[in-house]
Amino acid sequence: MTLAWTSKIALAAGLAILPVSAWAETINISYLTHWSPETVALLEAAAKDYSKDHPDVAVTVRAVPFGDLLTTLRSQGGSSDGPTIGGIYDLWLPELARDKLVAPAPEAVASDVKQAWPAGVVSAASVGGTLYGIPNEIDVYALNYNKDLFKEAGIEAPPKTWDELREAAKKLTKKDAGQQGFGMINSWAAGVVHPFSSLLVSNGGDLVKDGKPTLNSKQAGETFQLYEELIKDGVSDPSMATADANTTGPFLDNFVSGKTGMIIMANWWESALKSGMGYKFSNIATAPIPVGPSGDKPHSISYSWMTVVNAKAGEAEQKAAWDFLAWLNSPQSGKNGASAMSDILMSMGILPSRSSDIEAHKDKLGSEFLSGYVSVLADAKPFPVVLGGQEFSESLQQTLEALQYGQASAQDAQANAQTDATSILERAAK
Amino acid sequence: MTSSYRASAGIMLAPAVTLIGVFVVIPMLLTVWLSFQDWSTQTPFSSVRFIGIDNFREIFGPTSIGRDFKGALVNTAIYTGLSVVLILPLSVLFGLLVYQRDVGGGTALRTVLFSTYMVPMIAVALVWSKLYAPTEGPINQMFSLAGVGPQPWLSSPRSALISIVFLNVWQQVGYFTVLAIAGLTQIPGSLYEAATLDGASRTEQFRFITLPLLRRTLLFSAVIAIINAVQVFEPVALITQGGPVGSTNVLTFHIRRVGIERAQGGLGSAMAVMLMLALIMVVCALFAFMNRRDSE
Missing domain, CATH: 3.40.190.10 (Periplasmic binding protein-like II)
Structure with a gap:
């Protein structure tokens, strides 16, 4: 066979297997x-x-x-x-x-x-x-609390109502020891907005209804008021609850090191708690979100x-x-x-x-930690999924942080939150 | 002769001019054009809609968009001002210390100072976030040894931005010290000798010889320090995410949030244009001030 024929056969064979080799890529x-x-x-x-x-x-x-x-x-x-x-x-x-x-x-x-x-x-x-x-x-939100700190403070059961929450937070706060009763996360939109929303729905309110913000409701007003009272009572120190880009930071450090008595968080942080606390993780328990004065039973956000x-x-x-x-x-x-x-x-x-x-x-x-979350899932309300939702969340985060740091009153925060949310959702829907 | 000279100059300049045009001028003009449009960054340019100055009205308006932008502008101005005010005097001070030829260890000190500039900002941000940690952070632990209670650093709206400024100063001061040393080497030693013979003290020599002759170097340092400071992004993105209460929300971080995360390209472009204009105004004002001092 001449070189020319060998080349032609090789070329034909190459062309023949081309689709196969392309398919096998x-x-x-x-x-x-x-x-x-x-x-x-x-x-x-x-x-x-x-x-x-x-x-x-x-x-x-x-x-x-x-x-x-x-x-x-x-x-x-x-x-x-x-x-x-x-x-x-x-x-x-x-x-x-x-x-x-x-x-x-x-x-x-x-x-x-x-x-x-x-x-x-x-x-x-x-x-x-x-x-x-x-x-x-x-993911669903619930109240996490430190059983050892509860025992030390003489609290027998997790708070079921907002009044009990305030009382428990007062008993758990030891300013000299750098210990806060209730942790309020900041610098992370979901970490700020979801716990607030959980308290709001547990007070019978909603963030958004039929695509329109309802932060001007009586229930929302009471929730803003609760935040203001917790800050004024001195039972929540925002500087102990900052978050970073990895959704870790001081809020997590202070809870795992026993410097925060209670916090509202989602189930997904179980692994972070376990790695931060080791065997002490068993000190952490889960309870439904306390019910507000206008609420009927515990609800939360999912x-x-x-x-x-x-x-x-x-x-x-x-x-x-x-x-x-x-x-x-x-x-x-x-x-x-x-x-x-x-x-x-x-x-x-x-x-x-x-x-x-x-x-x-x-x-x-069915573990002690997760079962608390599974039990509240049935009564959880999905966080509103709307156009402009992320901007809405970030805006509400700013307002709530201003309230946490004493830069706005509950009334001003409520008014700002409703005005901003209305303008953001209207613009996004255009 | 002249025309052939012009032609060859044009040919030689063409590559650089083309590159600058494509990569600098066109993006700048595009940003200015987009600032007058309603545009989502996820859609092609063909989908833009001209809305005049609405984006600018919005970013200076009373809604959350306006509040956040104005807050970010103020934060950026504070960050930049503090950074320059701290970096320039420190760089001259360190430069003078390191420049003393008769002081042992000068080269080692120069290396140590410059090494901070070589560390990537991402590493600096991560390390400083741990240094500032409220309870286990070394800075607060040192404070506690001196009987001072724990400081909130990054956790308080009052101190978060200043804490980020310290981080920036720590990283940048070495670079500006090298610039200061370069400026000091340009001052003839004979001036100091003459001043010494005339009985001028060290302070007088610094005030009447060193500072005036360092003016050009300091102007260059100030311009570079301002540009660097305005571009701050990593420490905010990595550590504070603009918080708490928006106290560290600087413009670059905010523009990224609006323009990319929320895909509001028109608004983001309007913010970028305002940042560019503010920067041009500050730098021009600085040059004008220096030129006036020179003519005086």
């Missing part, structure tokens, strides 16, 4: 999250398991601090090279969907989610009836997280991303009928939202 998908390195390692392990059956898909995980998550999604999610998958907070979804940064879920994924998750959680992952993400975690797919990613990447997410959240990927995602979430003390996951983790969800 690895699809790279990336997953953006705000989780800690330990949790990222668990996700990477799950991705490795997935790649065993899907050698053509490579999943890489990238983590940024919580404070940078939305900015990263917004600045990089608009391109095909941005993260293929992103873990997002439900409050961000309406605007990300409006700006076409997130892709609607394929029909098969959407019908599976609608069947396997509670309706309320599905609705938080949808905009205008279209599902955009696979829900994973659900919110959810979901994983979404970049609408600008290539078709193959989007398809692979949805397939990976469907597997990650399915009962086939984890242990004992749980999803791999729920195993990861439970390692942080976060409640999974898929019905089968709640069943699979029944034992762990």
